Amino acid sequence: xxxxxxxxxxxxxxxxxxxxxxxxxxxxxxxxxxxxxxxxxxxxxxxxxxxxxxxxxxxxxxxxxxxxxxxxxxxxxxxxxxxxxxxxxxxxxxxxxxxxxxxxxxxxxxxxxxxxxxxxxxxxxxxxxxxxxxxxxxxxxxxxxxxxxxxxxxxxxxxxxxxxxxxxxxxxxxxxxxxxxx
Numbered sequence: 001x002x003x004x005x006x007x008x009x010x011x012x013x014x015x016x017x018x019x020x021x022x023x024x025x026x027x028x029x030x031x032x033x034x035x036x037x038x039x040x041x042x043x044x045x046x047x048x049x050x051x052x053x054x055x056x057x058x059x060x061x062x063x064x065x066x067x068x069x070x071x072x073x074x075x076x077x078x079x080x081x082x083x084x085x086x087x088x089x090x091x092x093x094x095x096x097x098x099x100x101x102x103x104x105x106x107x108x109x110x111x112x113x114x115x116x117x118x119x120x121x122x123x124x125x126x127x128x129x130x131x132x133x134x135x136x137x138x139x140x141x142x143x144x145x146x147x148x149x150x151x152x153x154x155x156x157x158x159x160x161x162x163x164x165x166x167x168x169x170x171x172x173x174x175x176x177x178x179x180x181x182x
Contacts, residue, residue, distance in 0.1 A: 031061030033179050035159035039079035042164065049073050049107040049172065050117045051148055056127040056135060059177075063134040065127070065152060067105055067174040074106035076174055078162040084151035087144035093124075095153030097136035101160065103150040105174050109143030116143070126150075133180045134158060154178055 049071030057064045081102045084093040110116050120126050123140040137153035160178040 030179060030181055033061060033159055035161045035177075035179060037080060037157050037159055039077065040160070040162045041075070041077045041079075042162075043075035043106065044164075050109055051105065051107065052118060052171075054120070054126045054138060054140075054150070056129060056132070056138060058132055062177045062179045063132050065103070065135070065138060065150075065176045065178075067103070067150065069105070069107060069172045069174065071107070071170060072166065072172050073164055073174055076106060076162055076164070077104040078102070078160065078176055080157055084139070084141050084149070087142035087147070087149045089142075093139050093141045093151045095137050095139060095151045097153035097155050099154045099157040101152040101154055101176070101178070102141075103152055103162075103174070103176055105148045105150070106146065107148055108146050109148045134178045152176065152178070158182065 049069050051067055052070050053068040055066050055068070057066070079102055081100055084095060084100050084102045085091065086093055109118055120140045124137075126138040126140055127135075129135045129137065134155050135152065136155060137151070139151040139153075141149035141151050143149065158179050159182060160176060162174070162176045165173045165175060
């Protein structure tokens with residue numbers, strides 16, 4: 001009887017330990033980032049806008065590209081592509097890095113008479129990126145039929161997000177963040 005009781009007790013205790021050990025823990029996302037690498041698109045109605053500058057910054061968990069805009073941008077399309085092409089001509093924009101992000105802002109960079117509004121000093125090197133973890137190159141790829149195209153050379157195909165910030169006053173900013181790692 002004592003032997004049966006001991007055997008029953010050990011079987012029950014074993015079952016308790018098996019049931020109470022929940023699923024294996026999964027690693028938390030890097031810096032809490034839950035972005036992916038699929039295309040991000042937003043289209044909104046808005047008056048005319050044009051770029052006034054491009055800048056980049058480094059953050060603890062991601063690199064950030066900002067396109068400053070006079071007016072309210074009508075939307076954007078940001079996606080990884082096999083190569084970024086110049087608007088109008090279709091010529092490939094050579095970008096450093098293992099992945100190319102195409103950044104299309106729905107705004108023109110020319111007047112109604114066809115004159116370019118914003119001019120980049122060096123269209124192939126819009127922003128100095130020495131020491132950046134993720135970004136390798138930012139290039140201007142042109143403006144055609146109401147959209148302005150940029151190429152962002154990235155170290156690898158990494159998670160990103162894109163969004164619009166309004167203000168101050170009649171300006172807006174298109175922001176692209178690319179994580180340092182998955």
